[in-house]
Structure formats: C-alpha cells, structure tokens
Amino acid sequence: MDEIEFSRAQLRPANEADRQLAVRSLLPSQMPDMPELKALSFLVREIFDIATCSVSIIDEDWQRIAASSGIPTSDCARDESICTRVVYKNAPFMVEDLSKHPELSKMPYVTGEPGYRFYAGAPLQLEPGISIGALCVIDTKPRQLGKSQLVQLQHFATVATGLIKLHRANIMLQYDEAALRLAAMTDPLTGLYNRGALRDVVDRALEAAIAGGGTVGAIYIDMDRFKSVNDTHGHIAGDMMLKEASDRIRSVLRATDYPIRMGGDEFAVFFNAPMTREALESVAARLLEVFRKPFAFEGLELQTRASIGIALAPQDGSTREELARNVDKALYAAKAAGRDRFVFYDTLDLDRYTESRTA
Numbered sequence: 001m002d003e004i005e006f007s008r009a010q011l012r013p014a015n016e017a018d019r020q021l022a023v024r025s026l027l028p029s030q031m032p033d034m035p036e037l038k039a040l041s042f043l044v045r046e047i048f049d050i051a052t053c054s055v056s057i058i059d060e061d062w063q064r065i066a067a068s069s070g071i072p073t074s075d076c077a078r079d080e081s082i083c084t085r086v087v088y089k090n091a092p093f094m095v096e097d098l099s100k101h102p103e104l105s106k107m108p109y110v111t112g113e114p115g116y117r118f119y120a121g122a123p124l125q126l127e128p129g130i131s132i133g134a135l136c137v138i139d140t141k142p143r144q145l146g147k148s149q150l151v152q153l154q155h156f157a158t159v160a161t162g163l164i165k166l167h168r169a170n171i172m173l174q175y176d177e178a179a180l181r182l183a184a185m186t187d188p189l190t191g192l193y194n195r196g197a198l199r200d201v202v203d204r205a206l207e208a209a210i211a212g213g214g215t216v217g218a219i220y221i222d223m224d225r226f227k228s229v230n231d232t233h234g235h236i237a238g239d240m241m242l243k244e245a246s247d248r249i250r251s252v253l254r255a256t257d258y259p260i261r262m263g264g265d266e267f268a269v270f271f272n273a274p275m276t277r278e279a280l281e282s283v284a285a286r287l288l289e290v291f292r293k294p295f296a297f298e299g300l301e302l303q304t305r306a307s308i309g310i311a312l313a314p315q316d317g318s319t320r321e322e323l324a325r326n327v328d329k330a331l332y333a334a335k336a337a338g339r340d341r342f343v344f345y346d347t348l349d350l351d352r353y354t355e356s357r358t359a
Contacts, residue, residue, distance in 0.1 A: 217275035
C-alpha cells in the first residue's frame with residue numbers, strides 16, 4: 001500500500017461535521033471499559049503476532065483509546081495520531097517503516113519510546129462513509145501485511161464497529177431523544193454548545209427576533225497567542241485553559257445567552273434577546289477584563305488575552321451566515337489592530353479592511 005504524506009491542515013475529512021455528530025452519539029465522550037472490545041484487540045494482536053493492537057476513536061481534538069492490547073497506549077492529540085489518517089482516507093492506511101515516513105518519522109513514539117516502526121489501520125465506519133476511528137496494529141520493527149492480511153484487518157474493524165454500535169444502542173436506551181440531541185450539540189471539553197448547535201439554536205433566535213422587529217447580538221472571541229502557550233506547555237495545559245476560558249465567558253453572560261465553542265480557541269456568543277449596542281459593548285468590556293487575568297497551571301501563570309468582534313442583526317446581517325461573516329470580519333479587525341480589544345462591524349472601513357485581509 002502506498003505511503004501518503006499529509007499536511008496537518010488536510011487531516012479533516014469533508015464530512016467532519018457529520019462525523020463529529022456520530023462520535024458524540026457514542027456518549028460518554030470517553031469510551032467506557034468494554035471487555036468485548038478488549039478481548040477483540042487481544043485476539044487481533046495474537047493473530048498478527050504484533051506488539052500492539054488498539055481501537056481508537058478520533059474526536060474533535062483527541063485520539064481516544066477505546067481498547068488496546070500489548071504495549072500500553074494512551075490518548076494523544078489528534079494531530080499526533082496516525083489513526084486520524086485512516087479517518088481522513090476512510091480506507092486502510094499502512095506504513096511499513098515509520099522512521100522513513102516524511103512526517104510520522106518525527107513523532108515522539110517513533111523517535112523515542114516505544115520506538116514504533118510499523119503501522120496498519122482500518123476504519124471504524126459507524127455509518128456508511130463516516131469513520132469515527134480505527135482498529136490498528138503497530139509494531140516496533142518494520143514489516144508489511146499482504147493483501148489477505150489487510151482484508152482480515154478490515155474484517156476485524158467491522159467486528160469492532162459492531163461492538164461499538166451495540167454500545168451506542170445501549171446508550172440510546174438510557175437517554176431520551178432530547179438528551180441525545182443536547183449532547184450532540186455540546187462540546188465535550190468545555191460543556192458549551194458546539195458548531196452543530198448553530199442551526200438549531202441561532203437560526204430560531206434570529207428568525208424570531210426579525211419577525212418581531214427585535215435584534216440579535218453576536219460576539220466572536222479569539223484567545224490571543226493561545227497556540228504559543230499550547231505548543232510550549234502541551235495539550236493538557238491547553239485543555240485547562242480552554243475549560244477555564246469557557247467558565248470565564250459564562251461568568252459574564254445571562255442564562256438566556258448562547259455561548260458556543262466554534263473550534264480550537266475560538267468562541268462565539270449569541271444573545272437571544274433584544275440587544276442594544278451599549279449592552280454588547282458592556283459584555284465585551286467584561287470579557288476583555290476576565291481574559292486579562294492569568295491562567296494558573298502547575299505553579300505557572302499563563303497569559304492570554306482576547307480579541308473580540310461584534311455585530312448586531314438584522315442591520316449587520318439578516319441570516320446566520322451573513323451575520324457570521326460580518327462578525328468574523330470585526331474579529332479579524334480587532335486582531336489586526338493590536339489584539340486585546342473589541343471592534344464593532346459597523347465601524348469598519350470595509351474597503352480598507354478588504355484590501356488588508358487579501359494582501
């Protein structure tokens with residue numbers, strides 16, 4: 001099988017939104033102990049006479065280990081996962097010698113312990129065309145699988161998927177439809193709404209406000225220089241900061257407002273009530289203030305600020321898509337102006353903004 005080099009920016013399949021809904025339908029976000037899946041991973045490892053067999057689930061940011069046998073494996077950031085390539089391809093993926101792969105050769109599990117060299121994985125297709133993760137076999141020495149062995153691996157992945165489907169069916173017996181729908185709209189890390197909630201939550205609020213002659217406020221928040229903190233102190237520190245940031249955002253909102261994690265370190269708030277420019281300015285000022293406080297992590301004080309864009313519907317957009325585009329322009333203008341500030345969309349010099357954004 002050909003070895004394919006991916007850039008990290010490409011490792012999101014076109015159906016990522018639908019795929020994330022499928023992952024969240026498993027509940028809870030981290031897979032519970034499943035003895036049957038553990039037994040299957042042991043059986044696969046024995047049959048292939050290999051160091052490790054794992055069943056992994058790829059969520060928005062992480063690879064979660066649902067079961068494994070052999071050399072102990074643990075959760076890791078999605079960008080560091082090999083299985084995310086299986087999800088991206090929605091097809092088996094094999095690397096005969098990881099130390100010779102242009103990107104994977106730099107991964108810590110290749111350069112250091114346990115010194116992996118071989119990988120082969122097959123997708124777990126919870127729905128047709130939607131891969132939620134992979135069943136993989138890994139070894140500490142280079143090797144290859146023949147066509148018949150790859151077919152075997154795919155069959156074992158089908159069995160693993162069947163066990164996971166049974167797990168999901170049991171969950172659906174425990175949760176009513178409304179609870180499942182809410183869970184599918186919730187970001188598992190922060191507890192805020194996720195992007196999947198935009199259609200259900202924001203569209204209804206926007207339609208009702210416009211029909212009644214009211215307004216809907218929108219704020220976009222980007223954590224300034226979060227990536228440098230994340231890269232320096234690791235994903236555990238990054239996750240802590242995202243959780244704390246979500247708590248700080250909630251602390252300045254009302255129960256009727258809708259805070260959303262848009263992805264990564266980007267957040268949004270939609271205000272489901274008549275909003276004035278003055279009220280939005282007051283909320284934005286308080287958000288800047290709470291983000292100026294350092295984040296405590298293992299005795300360190302980590303600093304990040306916030307850049308904020310603000311728009312008001314219907315004058316700045318009568319549809320969610322239009323409102324989102326315009327509040328994003330205001331956010332970009334806040335970052336370009338020096339960060340740690342808020343900018344209203346209606347104050348932008350759009351000709352100058354368009355010129356600087358495309359330069």
